[in-house]
Amino acid sequence: MGISVINFEKKFTKIKELHSYKLVAQMNDYHFKLVKMKREFIWHSHPETDEVFIIIDGKMQIDLRDETLYLTKGEMVVIPRGIEHKPSSREECKIVLIEPVGTLNTGNIGGDLTDTELELI
Amino acid sequence: MGISVINFEKKFTKIKELHSYKLVAQMNDYHFKLVKMKREFIWHSHPETDEVFIIIDGKMQIDLRDETLYLTKGEMVVIPRGIEHKPSSREECKIVLIEPVGTLNTGNIGGDLTDTELELI
Numbered sequence: 001m002g003i004s005v006i007n008f009e010k011k012f013t014k015i016k017e018l019h020s021y022k023l024v025a026q027m028n029d030y031h032f033k034l035v036k037m038k039r040e041f042i043w044h045s046h047p048e049t050d051e052v053f054i055i056i057d058g059k060m061q062i063d064l065r066d067e068t069l070y071l072t073k074g075e076m077v078v079i080p081r082g083i084e085h086k087p088s089s090r091e092e093c094k095i096v097l098i099e100p101v102g103t104l105n106t107g108n109i110g111g112d113l114t115d116t117e118l119e120l121i
Numbered sequence: 122m123g124i125s126v127i128n129f130e131k132k133f134t135k136i137k138e139l140h141s142y143k144l145v146a147q148m149n150d151y152h153f154k155l156v157k158m159k160r161e162f163i164w165h166s167h168p169e170t171d172e173v174f175i176i177i178d179g180k181m182q183i184d185l186r187d188e189t190l191y192l193t194k195g196e197m198v199v200i201p202r203g204i205e206h207k208p209s210s211r212e213e214c215k216i217v218l219i220e221p222v223g224t225l226n227t228g229n230i231g232g233d234l235t236d237t238e239l240e241l242i
Contacts, residue, residue, distance in 0.1 A: 003185065007196045027171040027199050027219065050148040075128045078148050098148065
């Protein structure tokens with residue numbers, strides 16, 4: 001993908017749809033994906049990998065089985081492999097996800113909400 | 122390190138010294154490190170890994186052998202493995218680095234500027 005500077009704000013202006021993951025960068029075998037979220041997602045886990053959320057704008061919460069994490073702009077969290085979590089946001093939230101190539105948004109659950117397209121923007 | 126939300130701005134207020142890398146998170150075998158930079162660094166490469174820079178505040182430049190990248194707040198870049206680069210900033214710049222555990226700031230060059238301490242903050 002060459003060496004190009006990625007401006008998160010500008011990249012997000014290219015994303016019109018909610019819940020459609022877009023690829024912006026690759027570091028070794030990890031993808032950097034952008035997504036605009038406004039929904040309550042499903043409980044799932046990623047048995048094979050940790051997963052990073054970085055909040056670029058807005059706020060979201062991630063329910064865990066024993067606590068709830070609240071994230072806002074300028075914050076990040078690492079969800080460890082195998083930990084069940086349920087991300088949600090009432091208002092539109094702009095998120096960077098970092099995870100290994102091939103990691104699915106629905107993790108171990110699959111189903112209709114699985115986003116299998118990953119357009120490079 | 123548990124599951125805790127990391128606020129970049131708050132973490133940076135804990136860092137008093139320039140050029141002292143601080144660990145804030147680990148994802149699988151990757152470290153997330155914060156550094157405040159205000160210097161012209163040395164030419165080096167990381168023959169074994171790509172390296173990510175995310176700019177949290179300020180601006181910096183990364184000289185490559187055939188071009189110069191300019192980065193400002195809200196931007197990121199992936200420097201591919203083996204590519205010689207020279208980061209620098211005239212004013213203080215707050216940077217998040219993402220790279221495999223054990224990656225040295227001076228890469229293939231080593232020397233006095235190598236930061237071997239990595240305090241968790």
